[in-house]
Amino acid sequence: MTLAADEGLADFSNLLIYTAMAVYALTFVAYTAEWIFGSRSRVARTSSALGGAEAGEPGEAAESADVPAQRPAVVVRKGGATSVLDRPKIVTRSTTPERDAVPDGPGAAGGDERGDTFGRIAVSLTTLAFLLHLGGVVARTIAVGRGPWSNMYEFSTAFSMVLVASYLGFLAFRRNVRWLGLPLVTTVLLDLGLAVTVLYNDSTQLVPALDSIWMMIHVPLAIICGALMYVGAVGAVLFLFRDRYEAKLAAGGKPGRFATSVLERLPSSLTLDRFSYRINAAVFPFWTFTIVAGAIWAENAWGRYWGWDPKETWAFITWIVYAIYLHARSTAGWKGRRTAYLCIAGLVCFLINYYGVNIFFDSLHGYGGV
Template sequence: MTLAAATNANLAEISNYLIYSSMAVYTLAFFAHIAEWTLGSRSKVARTAAALTAPAQGTAGEAPRIQVKQAGGGTTVLEKPKVVTRAANGARDVPDGPGAHGGTESGDLYGRIAVSLTVLAFLLEAAGVISRALSVQRAPWGNMYEFSTTFSTVVVGVYLALLLAKKNVRWAGLPLVTTVLLDLGIAVTWLYTESDQLVPALDSYWLWIHVSTAIFCGAVFYLGAVGTVLYLFRDSYENKLANGGRPGRFATSVLERLPASASLDKFAYRVNAAVFPLWTFTIIAGAIWAGDAWGRYWGWDAKEVWSFITWVAYAAYLHARATAGWKGRKAAYLALIAFACWLFNYYGVNMFVNSLHSYAGVE
């Protein structure tokens, strides 16, 4: 064995240790998020209920008015700034919840610990991905194991970037860490592949361009899907309150703390719309790469077909979301169907379909 090969083997082993270490820290972050949701005070359901049943104080969407007596005997009517959000169906105004920690110092402390642990786990995982790349001097996404570890790293990176930009996405922390642990568990258990060189078809600079954009798009689509799922739960909760129902303990302790359904719906739409042009570029880049590698730009291979199906599904969602009759839940279902298409393109085609793109590296 040459010194270079031994060094590569050492870097590959270091990468494995870093990935396992990140999983351990993600697990601690998971329990910290659980503590944040559990030990934070439970917000009063009456807070949202009052917002849903307050039309007597003004029409829906109208700001409350304050009358101020002037010294000369006149009266000036001032508009009080609104602190509520228009719901997706436009029928009511509902305030955002106080967040996972329920507005308490104890809950917020655990939330900060959870975020700090997530940052540490992200750094460890990113170091593991980089070590894997250095072990073979190439892009670290040549098989499904490498794709999965890189994908989860980018997902967490996007989430942390939104937090750094002061965006209200703390509510995504628990589902994020949970699914990242699931992704890494599948990667190290069933998808693991020894560090090795690329198959000839992948040995191209397009690997850096095409696959990196696909990974980033998937990370953003994932965050949009999380927002969509939580939107559906929160919207059902708001509808139940508006109809005079009494939410159960789960709704009291969890759903009340989430942003309003309108806020979640807007978040999902914005992130999906923002990354859709990049997904379009990803498909075009893949076609150009196919032209270089196989002498044709499009051959209706399974990966090409499902990439296009995903594009059509997200295009239908964005079109439906921009159409008044398809806002809210109907559009949300389309968004989840689109993300399911992306997931099948991610796992199914690579692992279960006989395709030119079957590079899972799994026996």
């Protein structure tokens, strides 16, 4: 085995990754505390909001990413007098046509001062952990003298880094996405834990097939697309829970205390559905180009564009599932639970392509080992 070109820097990279994991663990605790200590008394309750809407009351639905602040904005002048009219309360419409309009929750624990404080601490810790994580990936890159994604360990650390970067990016440009924090940090901890314990590989030796400019195009794109597919799938999973909760309320049922405490803090089912769809719609062209770039690379390396290698096959299956998902929404008018299942199935195919093919199948793409 060829060791890292700069063992000292490689060791420093490992130290940064372990330190980042420690901070991610603290972040996990902070996000959990945010959800536990967020006061339900300050959360816009779905059932109350629906009841208020039926009675013509303004309610106190929280703002969401797609809902502007409810503030006086219309001025009417009559006979020299001025009256200010409040904007009508804007709520998102459920994915189920017969269901009443449903407001977004505040996005996480929100509302309560202590819960919001824990949330702000969690975001700050996420940023710190990301910087340490980024430093570890950059140090690895310098140590090995190439892109940090030639084996499963490097791919995993880069993948989880892009996950966190995408979350921080959404926080910077959107409101009401802090609900992503807890599931995302949990996934990052699991991914890094698996990377450093099972998948670690300090080899820098590259087979000739990897010595191509396409390595700097195809693999980073696969990492970015996979990370965003994961974010979209999280939105789809949470949509399923929130949609069932809203349906139970609409039917006059009374969800349990835990479900009420957690699910009322999420955006509405429609907001989650749109969030997931928009991400997948934006990622799909890039995933398509990722597969095309891989085919061009294969022709340069092995003299053929496509050979139904297990890695190529599962990449194509993933593409098919997402194509069906987008087609069903845009032409067949599918929304809601059916498309959420397709979105989740697409991510499962991606994970099989990565973990399953690399570990359990003989593939030309198994050059990096674990």
